[in-house]
Each structure stands twice: as structure tokens, then as C-alpha cells.
Amino acid sequence: MLDLENRRPTFVTRPGLPEIGDVLPYLERIWSSRVLTNGGPLAQELTVALQDYLGVAHLSLVSNCTSGCIAALRGLKVKGQVITSPFSFVATANSIVLAGAEPVFADIDPVSLNLDPEQVERHLTSDTAAIMPVHSFGNPCDHAALEEIANRRGIPLIYDAAHAFGVKSNGQSLTNLGTCSVVSFHATKVFNTFEGGAVITHDEQSKAAVERLINHGIEHETSVPEIGLNGKMSELHAAVGLAQLPYVDEIINQRMMIANKYSARLSGTQGVHLVQPSPDVRYNYYMFPILLDTTYPLSRDELCATMEAEGIFPRRYFFPLVSDLPSFQHHSSAEPSNLPEARRVANSIVCLPIYPDLPSVVQDRIIEIVLSPTR
Template sequence: MKRGVSELAYFGGSAAFLQKVFVGRPNVGDRARFLDRLDWVLNNRWLTNGGPLTREFEGRVAELAGVRHCVATCNATVALQLLARACGLTGEVLMPSLTFAATPQAMRWIGLDVVFCDVDPATACLDPARVEAALTPRTSAIIGVHLWGRPCAVDELDKIAAANGLVLLYDAAHALGVTTGGRPIGGFGVAEVFSFHATKVVNSFEGGAVVTDDGELAARIRRMHNFGFASPGTADSVGTNGKMAEVAAAMGLTSLDTFADSVAHNEANYDLYRAELAGLPGVRVIGYDRQERNNFHYLVLELDGKITRLHRDVLLDVLRAENVMAQRYFAPGCHEMPPFRGEPAGTLPHTERIADRVLALPTGPSVTREDIRRICDVVTMAVNHGAEVTHRWRARRGEAGTREVPE
């Protein structure tokens, strides 16, 4: 336990961790089981093009999502693009700015105009009222994002989409295994997209999937992700190559095998973080609805600098000096990134406030209870001495060029 600010590594003390502790460190699952699957793939010499492991993976994901159809892809960004193409989107697409850059990038890459809407300050997800206010004759779709695995206001967004003849899609990259209203994420809107990137609760090295109950849409996406082939060697439509390889499916299946254990570990980590940080002024652990299922994959702090006298970015520097590789999930908002400056958007005060205050801390099966106690010790020390930490941080960096921190 650190007994004073001078013992923080940023100010010359010893780091709390010898090795870096990461947010989203990949969970490889049972290595022997993965290698058995890989041997099976190599022995059968079916390496891609909708092989048996990919089909098995699709079936298991569809079951977990409570839908009839799943089309696995090489990554979730391509899945979003395939879905948008298959739905015939044109003109403007409404979405939150508080998301990973891939959400707007996927739409802009295929020629759609992105319109950012503000989020609900209580959920950090797309605010239906702001969506309704942003509608124009050029709007063709709404894309909600289940941020940190916290579900969107699905019923309200569905009503807006239905009343205005819009396509409703969801970026569900964070939300595998999550429910809202007792229903699994995956079956809302026209379709939803999962990510199986290496950092996700279930990973396939790189990967994604479109899940839906619309059989015709699923069939169209399946053709599109395989060069538009309706039959071997014959393309009846324009397509691309977005298929998942068998080695990725082998990893995905192995990761799914331990999904329940990973969620249980994440939930225990979440509970310990909450207990360790309980009562710390100006610090809030973003909560999950315990009446629903969640994967607890993200541990997100919200820091109120007016109370702590410590800006989120100062705490980030302090933690990284301790080898705690915390992350700003997500800052800046996408509307402030160079590719999207000038995109149609109203004022986004809630997005900017949340993006300026949140910090993701390490969790997952590789993070131990002792790791969490050490991380929380650093957070507690920094927050309890916020004014002193801020002053010394400024002195070390110099005033010029530093971002504003609370006085």
C-alpha cells in the first residue's frame, strides 16, 4: 500500500506492477482444446469458405443471441458495412458519437453521411429524443450502440424507426450475452453486429458477426460476404470477401467454451472494484442492471474532477506509471476526431462531459483480486490527494500545452 503521493510511480516511487496490466487482455481459453481444433482443421484441409467450425460457431452465437441466423465475418467493421449494404442504406445514418471509431468509419467508408446524436446522461447510450430531433428527409437508418454492454433504449428507438420508415441497426460489439427486458441482445432492430476482436469477452483473434431473425437478409449478407456468389463460381450480385476463417472459428469456439466462467470472473472483479472504491468522493463505478444478464466485460470509472480536484487524464498518467494501462473509453467523442469534424451534428454536451470523465480499468480472467486491490490503492491515493497530485503533475509537465484540470 502506498503511504503518500511521493510513493506514486509518476513522482518517483516504485510501480505497483512489474508487468503491464492491460484493459482487454485476450482470454485464450483452453489452449489444448484450441490446438485440438486446429489440428482437426489442418487434417481436414478445409481452412476457410464456410467450413464446419465456422458453421458451428455461427450456430452457437445465434443460440446465445436468441436469433435464428448468424453470419460470421472476418471482423465487426466489415459486418457493419455488409449489413448497411444489404439493407440498402443511403443518405444519412444517425448514431452516437460516444462509440469506438469503427462505428462511424464503417458507414463513411461506404459513402454514407454520419449524423451524430447526443447520449442519455444516465445510460451513455443513444438518446431517443435527440434522434427524433435529428431526423431529416435524408435519414435512412438509426444505429444504436450498446456501450460497455449497457443496452440502448430499444423500445423507444424501435418506435421512432417504425414511425418514420427507418432501418434500425445495433452495434452490439460489447454486448454478447447481455439481456434487456429479459430478451438477449441480438434480436433487436433489423439486425445486430457482434465483435469477436481479441479484446472482447469472446474472441476469435479477429472476427465479427451479423445476427438477425430475418432469413432473407441473412442470406443476402451471406452471399455478399462471399463475393456475391449464389452458386460456386457464379456471382449474381456485387460482393466482397468478408468470411471468417476456420482458425478464427476454432479460437471463437474455444473462447465460447469458457464464456460462462469468464463472465463469472468479470462479475466478481466488478463487485470487488465497487467494494474497494465505495465511498470514494467523486468516483463512481458505472453500474449494470443486476436484474438482467451482463458480461461485465468493462469496468468503467466516472471521475468528477470538481470533487476530486483531479482530472481523468491526470489519473490516467498516474495509473500508467504504475503499469496499469487504463484506457479512455471513449475519448474524444468521434465528432471531435479529424475525419468527422464538420459532420452534421447538434451540440453534444452529454457526450463531451462523459468522454471527459470516464476511464476503463483492467478486468477479465487474467486480472486477479490482488491486482484489483493494488489498482484501487493507487486510485484511492490519487483521489484522496487530488489537489496535490494535480499540482505536482502540472509542475512536472509544465503549464504550457497541458489540458485544463480542476483548480
């Protein structure tokens, strides 16, 4: 048993922070310039740094991933139905609705946990206006198949890449895929600016459309041609990002070591299935999900309760399915019979704690509980 009296609770993740001394020079620049937002010098500097790190040409900083998804959908004039995954954080479907479109839920692939292209085909109609897949836990979607569908139908392929910062497949950044991609810099992510995100597009015209929409629809001082939102990133958040970015490769390597230890110890355990990317993926180890089947001695919720009794708090990402939430369950595509794989995964998944300073003794205890849950 862990010494609960002397140990803080262990959550599924713990935000990474730069050294405070690295942030202070940026704060001094803010106080000196008195520029606080509206694409200030630090936001511009972070934009260039992230374009270089991610290997992308056109990146727009946003206040959060949700506002970025809304701006991407609005910028592409998406009206009608958007096929997406029910196995995601609710923000994916929320952004579709808030952009004035309708989510249509298609089932997921049982291995990658991403939107299944064959299921996307089943849901195509004359009202289909876009496809919005999610790179679940940073695992790459089947981009070739999804791109073929989108190109054939002449509709945008908008990736919710919230989990995919720094992930590469065959040497290419996932954020370079599709018509555009939206990434999150939320506090729980591998790279964070406390709150924040970015929209990655492929040309200056698309970038300008996004940046107009996140600035209330303002084109210039006397011209506001459309309704927008306030989705800009502040200089304070950009300061955190600039101080954080030099550490991100080290953070990913530390997460990799923790993930490798989980994999080595848990691989082959009866009733436990690991969710891992293919060898050609440079992964970011954002989460460490496992799936439990009926041969495992405990139910998923019983395993979570066992850990929680020792101050360890895994998460059931993503349960319930978005399609089961009151705001979305009325959609015909939300019918349980339409989503058997997503439902099976949602009912059996556990994300184990993973972050760079996870104490080794705590990880050992997590592994012990999974290996011998009735001990």
C-alpha cells in the first residue's frame, strides 16, 4: 500500500511547467510594451517557433482548441452535416454545433480507436459537408482512406488534432494533414500554454479567414464583414508557450520512458489490451490507455475504484460517448446499434497516469494493481 498520509494524489496527468525563471523575461517584455493581446510580439514569436517545430507553413494561435475548431469550420463555410467520432471529448461535437453544422456520429476502428473510413462511407449523404476525425490519444487516423473520401466528395477534411502535438507518421507531422488541423495547448497536453491552441492551414487565404474569425470577424478598423468570436491568444499565454517549447522534446522522452515501462510490464496480461501506435509513428505519449475484456478479474470501474482507494486516479477517457450525452443522443446516428465498437471501447477503457515526474514507486504500484487486482 502507498503511504497516503504523506503522498499527494496521483491524477491521470500533471501539467508540465517551464522554469519560472524562463518565464520572467517574457513577462518583463509584456510589462515594458504594454501589449497584452491582439497578435502581440510574443504571439508572433511563438507562431514562428511553432511553425518551425511542427514543420508547418501557416499556423494561427487561438485561445483554445474549441474556438480553433469553430473558426476552422466557419472559415471553410461548412454548413450541413459533419461526420465525426463519438469517441472523443465533448468539445469536438460542441464545436460543430457552435459553428452552425450538425454532427453525424460514425463508428470507430477497434485497433486505432479512430474514425473508421468504412463507417464514414455508410453515413455519406447529399447533406454531408465535411469530415472531422480525431487522432485519438495522438494515434494517427487512416489519413489515406479519409482523404480519398473527402477528395471524391469535394468536402473538407478537418482534423481535431487536439492530442497530436509533435506526433509524426512516416516523418510527417500529423498537423500537416487534411484541409486543416486544430491542436490543443490545454494544461493537460504534452505542450501547454495553460489554455490555448492553434489552427494549421495550407495557404495565406485560409489563415487570414481563421484570424478574421477569431477577431470578431473584423477585417480592418471600419470593416466587419461577418460574425466572429474572440478566440485570440493573449501575450501571457504566448509567454508560457515560448518558455515551455524548449523543454517539449525532453518532456516527450520522459513520457516515453514511463510508457515503455507500462508496456514491458503489462504486455501479455490476460484481459488487458494495450493501445499503441505503429512503429512508423513518432508518438508523443499523451495518454496510456488500456482496454479490459471479460477475462480480466475486475470490471473497468472496479479497477478504477481499487486505484482510487490508494489515491491514484486514472480516467475513463472517453466515457460516456459524446453520442450518449443529452445534447446529442437525439441524433439518429447516436443510436447505440450504430456504434458497437465505440461503445465497447468506452465501456472498457482506462487511461493510466502518465507524466514526466510520475514517481517510480507510484507507477510500480499502479502496475501491481493491474497485474494483481484482487490482491
